[in-house]
Amino acid sequence: MDALTLKKMVAKAALQYVQPGTVLGVGTGSTVDCFIDALADSGIQLKGAVSSSIRSEKKLREIGVSIVDMNDVESLSVYVDGADEVDPANCLIKGGGGANTREKIVADISEKFVCIADQSKLVQVLGAFPLPVEVLPMACNAIARKLEALGGQVKPREGFTTDNGNIILDVAGLRITDPVSLEKEINHWPGVVTNGLFAIRKADVVLIATAEGIKTR
Numbered sequence: 001m002d003a004l005t006l007k008k009m010v011a012k013a014a015l016q017y018v019q020p021g022t023v024l025g026v027g028t029g030s031t032v033d034c035f036i037d038a039l040a041d042s043g044i045q046l047k048g049a050v051s052s053s054i055r056s057e058k059k060l061r062e063i064g065v066s067i068v069d070m071n072d073v074e075s076l077s078v079y080v081d082g083a084d085e086v087d088p089a090n091c092l093i094k095g096g097g098g099a100n101t102r103e104k105i106v107a108d109i110s111e112k113f114v115c116i117a118d119q120s121k122l123v124q125v126l127g128a129f130p131l132p133v134e135v136l137p138m139a140c141n142a143i144a145r146k147l148e149a150l151g152g153q154v155k156p157r158e159g160f161t162t163d164n165g166n167i168i169l170d171v172a173g174l175r176i177t178d179p180v181s182l183e184k185e186i187n188h189w190p191g192v193v194t195n196g197l198f199a200i201r202k203a204d205v206v207l208i209a210t211a212e213g214i215k216t217r
């Protein structure tokens, strides 16, 4: 089964968590694009959506979902988003599309974070996918040196600026056996906006598309 078919499958499966008439949290990425398409086909009527990126906002508007400013809601019952890697404890690496900061903000106010992924995203230990770290431009080299001291190989993402006007450093070569500690450590460095580890606020439910069907974890 090809990657797009798996993404469409898992996107459709996430519709069971969507409550009509509510404000839904919506993430970013190619799997979420499939989810927004599935939402359009489902005919489910939402009150609106809080989105984690300009890309998803645009797509949601195109299907007639109104965008709600996060400052106008206290909490969200459900947040649907993809991931770049998922470990056995449902800790994630996110930010392959550079949206990890807004994603972390929306996930934080959500009661249920439903992560949608295909089986290629499953790992035993996080870190094969380079960890994205959003940094303020003036801190780029200082933070890169600190990440290298942790044993990572750091590459600034070329020609890319986040929705918040910052830089992404992609950090390869980390074997992340304690994602909670690493998430806290990197986030404490001045100049880091957020890193792409979702371990402190991990997924509550992970839907995994496999050739045999959807698995729920």
Ligand SMILES: O=C[C@H](O)[C@H](O)[C@H](O)COP(=O)(O)O
Pocket: 027, 028, 029, 030, 031, 032, 081, 082, 083, 084, 093, 094, 095, 096, 097, 098, 099, 100, 103
């Ligand atoms: O910044 C992007 C997000 O964290 C995505 O959810 C993540 O990169 C997964 O994207 P995709 O569904 O395209 O693999």
